[in-house]
Amino acid sequence: MYHFKYKNFVVTFNIVRYMATLKRFYRKTNILLSDGKFEITLDQRKLKTPQRKVLQVDSKPLALAIAAEWDMQKNTIDKSSMHLTALCNTVIDNPHNHTKQDMVNYIVNCLEMDTILFHSYENEELYKLQTENWDPLVQWFCDNYGVNLIKTQSIKAPTVPLETKAILTRHLMSHNYSAVCGFMYGVDAIKSVILTLAAAERVISIKEAVRQSRLEENYQVSHWGSVEWFHDHNKYDLQSRLAAAILFVHLNSYSVSYQPKIDKNVD
Template identity: 50%
Template sequence: MLLNSCRLLVRVVNQVCAGSIRRYVAPPKRFYRQTGVVSSNGRYEIALDQRKLKTLKGAPFFVESEPLAIAIATEWDAQREVIDRSSMHLTALSSTVIDNPNNLQKPDIVNYLVNYLNTDALLFYTGEEKGLKNLQLAEWSPVIEWFNKRYEVELVATDGLEVPSFAPGTAMNISRYLSSYNVAALHGFMFAVDTIKSLILTCACVDRFLLPEKAVLLARLEEEYQLGHWGRVEWAHDVQQLDSQARLSAAILMVHLNSSNVTMKQKSP
């Protein structure tokens, strides 16, 4: 009976592994030698040798910021033998802006970001562990105070699982601020918020009150606190932290490079 059970278990594992192998798709090999930026009618396209980059839906890929185009070209140039699209955040964000797979309009994104405050990570202090709460008060409170002053609102954190209540005019003030950005920049906001689960921390990075590295640590405060007690698997947690930093940094770059009229000038010989 035990032998039959073991054989059945082995068969199931083999089937799962076989299915995983069939579903695995090898990343494409790098097919180009050089990357470049092509300017045309105020738009910037990415050239891979003689080919111009296209979006996942096959649309012409372009951005309206030369520094952003150079950063995207650098992402492609950094690929080695194979193309790892999961590491190319600026490419993915810019492609999403063009393809707009979810048919999002500017008001949709602004509403999503404003409504995120109801679940913002920084507004929920622990009601159980005193040491962790003291750490949250010390680290999060200054950021909340800065946010309130910067955006003329009165956000108050809560203990436990209660949804924070906001004073009248809070949503309007934040909506007005976010609406001043174009759609491409708002996609950067959305990517950042989804990465660190906080509009407050995202705005702090955009306004240069916090560096992305610090914002990620604040977003992971409870996890880091628990790891301090129970230990950490260095390679696993470090990789996760670095991935979040890379995503957040790309999102902040997306906001800044779509929000200013920056051009690149060549030095005279």
């Protein structure tokens, strides 16, 4: 398990070993500065994307985190655990030709299927648990963004007002392309726009966001038991994905790039 600290964020990447397909071919990793961008090297080779483009980022901490992902690989390379690398590849290659507006529209539409807006209509005990845990987060979302949301107790999706969608769209569009890609990655991981934004705003921790997203599953496990190793694996996988997404958002929102010092004594 690897812990990466940046400012007030301490995120944990749980590395789960899957079936390996590629042996480690390098001894050490490093980063270098090239034309104001940071690149990652594997020995003397520059890391490249699946489309053979040089992987470059604006943020030095992000470059260090990506290098750490590669440095953590042992005898074999497990690409499925390297979420920051995958995010950078997606941003640079853009294999589906997504615009920022495309991704923002996708995230906003996901609000209608947000996990914590769907409350149980069959189990009173579960409904009470959901209300106690989820209602404060929904209220935070409404207060923070000045919007209205209504939860549902049926399989029918809740109606999200057009004004709410417009406000959320403006908020997401204020971020750069890379950050929006990070938001989308987080939403896809835990199936919740509200929890992803709450984690990004530091209202809740990564672990808490994942716990809330798995509330119904945890309830069922408490009553019927868990499948050995499966539920823990799922929890840690979601934590690593969301942690990478939130870190990606912040490191791309507050890029730390090299700027040469200016000698004031030079005319």
